[in-house]
Amino acid sequence: MKKLVLALVLAIMLIAVPAELFAVFSGDPVQQFPKPFLLTSGGQGAGSKSLRMLVQLTKKFTQDPTTGDYWLEDETPERYAYIDSGYFKTLVIVISVTEKGLGASGITIEDEIGFLKVVLQKAKAQGMKIIAISMEADARAPKIPTNGNERIIDLVCPQADYLISIKANNTDDRFTKISQQYGIPLTIVDSANVDMRAIVQEIFK
Numbered sequence: 001m002k003k004l005v006l007a008l009v010l011a012i013m014l015i016a017v018p019a020e021l022f023a024v025f026s027g028d029p030v031q032q033f034p035k036p037f038l039l040t041s042g043g044q045g046a047g048s049k050s051l052r053m054l055v056q057l058t059k060k061f062t063q064d065p066t067t068g069d070y071w072l073e074d075e076t077p078e079r080y081a082y083i084d085s086g087y088f089k090t091l092v093i094v095i096s097v098t099e100k101g102l103g104a105s106g107i108t109i110e111d112e113i114g115f116l117k118v119v120l121q122k123a124k125a126q127g128m129k130i131i132a133i134s135m136e137a138d139a140r141a142p143k144i145p146t147n148g149n150e151r152i153i154d155l156v157c158p159q160a161d162y163l164i165s166i167k168a169n170n171t172d173d174r175f176t177k178i179s180q181q182y183g184i185p186l187t188i189v190d191s192a193n194v195d196m197r198a199i200v201q202e203i204f205k
Contacts, residue, residue: 047135120155132156134169135189166191
């Protein structure tokens with residue numbers, strides 16, 4: 001009976017403890033960047049929307065395009081306008097290419113790469129900091145050089161101020177090599193669902 005009670009108490013404690021306490025980071029320490037931040041997709045996949053959901057779960061940030069802590073905008077030309085507004089201080093690009101997402105947006109990977117080049121140029125012109133994130137375990141196909149995710153990595157990551165990747169996407173040291181070559185801080189996280197919630201709160205303290 002005592003063992004059962006103890007087990008129940010431990011279970012309740014685990015439920016009550018914030019998930020962020022179980023977050024596991026490696027590589028460079030978590031960097032800090034200014035709010036408000038603009039979330040966008042690098043490839044029209046679901047990654048940026050998944051990160052928005054995790055941001056919402058923290059209950060630490062307000063979402064509004066003109067007065068909030070952050071906003072999500074994947075589509076062009078709308079994201080151009082949000083960057084040009086000068087309101088946002090940091091651009092978070094979630095590398096996430098899917099044919100379904102591109103098709104739904106009515107564009108090709110070539111179109112998206114062209115759009116992202118302008119996004120990066122505009123962000124830099126506004127003095128925005130750039131964070132590149134790879135958080136989907138299936139968003140890498142390193143044996144296929146023409147894979148869309150690899151092409152977005154080549155475009156975005158060398159121009160970023162900070163790199164974040166889940167461990168599963170860096171088994172070939174893809175992001176480590178970019179980090180070392182360009183002198184960009186890189187933080188590796190174990191679990192997207194737990195660690196991304198924690199890391200966003202730390203980044204935008």
